[in-house]
Amino acid sequence: MNTLDDFLKGHPSAADLKAVIAAVASACVGISRVVSAGAIAGNLGSAGQMNVQAEEQKQLDVITNDMLSDSLRKCPPVAGFASEELDTIEATGRQGGFLVTFDPLDGSSNIDVNVSVGTIFSVLPAPPDKLLEERDFLLPGRRQVAAGYAIYGPQTMLVLTLMDGVHGFTLSASGEWLLTHERVSIPKDTKEFAINMSNQRHWAEPIRTYVDGCLAGKTGERGKDFNMRWVASMVADVHRIMMRGGVFMYPWDKREPDRPGKLRLMYEGNPMALLIEQAGGEAINGREDILDVQPSALHERVAVVLGSANEVKLVRNLSSV
Numbered sequence: 392m393n394t395l396d397d398f399l400k401g402h403p404s405a406a407d408l409k410a411v412i413a414a415v416a417s418a419c420v421g422i423s424r425v426v427s428a429g430a431i432a433g434n435l436g437s438a439g440q441m442n443v444q445a446e447e448q449k450q451l452d453v454i455t456n457d458m459l460s461d462s463l464r465k466c467p468p469v470a471g472f473a474s475e476e477l478d479t480i481e482a483t484g485r486q487g488g489f490l491v492t493f494d495p496l497d498g499s500s501n502i503d504v505n506v507s508v509g510t511i512f513s514v515l516p517a518p519p520d521k522l523l524e525e526r527d528f529l530l531p532g533r534r535q536v537a538a539g540y541a542i543y544g545p546q547t548m549l550v551l552t553l554m555d556g557v558h559g560f561t562l563s564a565s566g567e568w569l570l571t572h573e574r575v576s577i578p579k580d581t582k583e584f585a586i587n588m589s590n591q592r593h594w595a596e597p598i599r600t601y602v603d604g605c606l607a608g609k610t611g612e613r614g615k616d617f618n619m620r621w622v623a624s625m626v627a628d629v630h631r632i633m634m635r636g637g638v639f640m641y642p643w644d645k646r647e648p649d650r651p652g653k654l655r656l657m658y659e660g661n662p663m664a665l666l667i668e669q670a671g672g673e674a675i676n677g678r679e680d681i682l683d684v685q686p687s688a689l690h691e692r693v694a695v696v697l698g699s700a701n702e703v704k705l706v707r708n709l710s711s712v
């Protein structure tokens with residue numbers, strides 16, 4: 392079976408970009424180990440501090456952020472990086488090459504109850520010949536040159552795109568990434584949706600209408616029964632969609648009307664939207680493709696509806712009336 396190294400060697404992308412992917416992949420091997428060590432290593436529970444978005448940081452949020460940051464600092468083509476867990480960007484002092492944005496541990500509220508978590512990353516071009524500023528990161532998702540996630544579940548997997556489809560690698564017992572899922576393709580139709588139903592009363596009309604249609608099942612206009620799943624780790628919910636289709640939604644809601652959504656554009660929305668599109672699905676913030684959103688701040692939020700193309704089209708149509 393091909394390894395990630397074989398895959399990267401044979402891939403037409405620039406050597407510099409492949410070095411960035413290798414650096415992230417190697418950090419994810421280490422993260423997989425510290426996540427699975429959990430209570431044995433005494434690294435569960437709160438870190439006793441908040442991140443820049445006023446969310447409680449878990450010890451593992453901090454540990455995994457440091458691991459990925461260290462790996463990127465040592466990777467020559469990386470000019471700088473930004474993390475969900477860091478207040479601002481970090482420049483490596485090198486110019487040109489690439490910028491990396493990441494969510495080092497997605498779904499970290501699940502960590503203490505031993506439910507799947509993950510790491511999400513996005514690679515963007517760095518400006519040539521200039522000192523790095525925060526605004527250099529504010530590129531729409533269409534400018535990404537690669538993106539991926541690692542899922543730390545029953546198996547650890549790395550799922551990535553270098554703009555030629557989506558490929559999945561499974562971590563072997565000896566610590567190698569083996570190519571187990573070539574050219575992942577998301578079915579256009581599905582009977583499965585994922586949303587936090589406890590927020591139902593806060594949703595806007597188009598999302599209510601769409602979910603009502605799913606809940607009505609065979610007796611409603613959709614004419615088919617739907618199943619529902621919600622892991623509360625975006626990586627795990629998106630991975631399920633990669634493997635068998637479905638639609639995932641974290642829409643705007645009335646709880647915080649000035650906030651476009653809960654999920655973060657640069658660390659969650661953009662990389663997942665790129666992966667979903669590369670696998671034949673769609674990803675929107677309501678009416679617009681997530682990848683076309685022009686970011687205006689590093690930690691900006693975005694509403695997310697993504698997955699099987701025909702379901703996402705339905706939500707888009709409902710949002711446009």
Ligand SMILES: O=P(O)(O)OC[C@H]1O[C@](O)(COP(=O)(O)O)[C@@H](O)[C@@H]1O
Nearest residue numbers: 496497498499500587623624625626
């Ligand atoms: O608890 P809620 O509101 O259902 O939110 C769940 C969502 O929040 C997130 O956990 C946010 O990720 P972080 O753990 O990285 O903050 C997503 O992974 C998930 O889809």
Ligand SMILES: [Mg+2]
Nearest residue numbers: 494496497498
């Ligand atoms: Mg997250």
Ligand SMILES: [Mg+2]
Nearest residue numbers: 494496497498
């Ligand atoms: Mg996180």
